[in-house]
Amino acid sequence: MTTTGELLRRIEKGGTLDELAAEFGMGKSVLMARIEFMLRAGYLYEISSREGQGCMGCPMCEMCSVPGSGKMKTYVLTEKGRKYR
Numbered sequence: 001m002t003t004t005g006e007l008l009r010r011i012e013k014g015g016t017l018d019e020l021a022a023e024f025g026m027g028k029s030v031l032m033a034r035i036e037f038m039l040r041a042g043y044l045y046e047i048s049s050r051e052g053q054g055c056m057g058c059p060m061c062e063m064c065s066v067p068g069s070g071k072m073k074t075y076v077l078t079e080k081g082r083k084y085r
Contacts, residue, residue: 002026007034008043008085012077035075043081047074 002024010020021031038044077085 002034004034004038004043005085008038008077008081011035011044011075012082012085038081039075041080042078043084044075045078047076 007020007024010023015023017028017031021028024031026034035044039046
């Protein structure tokens with residue numbers, strides 16, 4: 001089983017849920033459950049754009065070429081997460 005430290009190190013490098021799930025050989029729902037755990041434990045922080053609108057609050061939203069813009073979440077490691085990894 002993939003450790004929390006391994007996931008944190010990989011999340012820090014960036015990527016999509018599909019990429020991470022495939023790399024670790026787990027379903028997206030399992031990966032999301034692990035991410036939710038890491039959020040609650042204080043290892044990750046979810047970045048939201050202004051006014052809680054997600055990507056729709058981003059000034060670049062209209063020009064963005066990211067598939068699924070408007071539904072995307074971004075996570076960064078907290079200080080606690082950086083220490084854990």
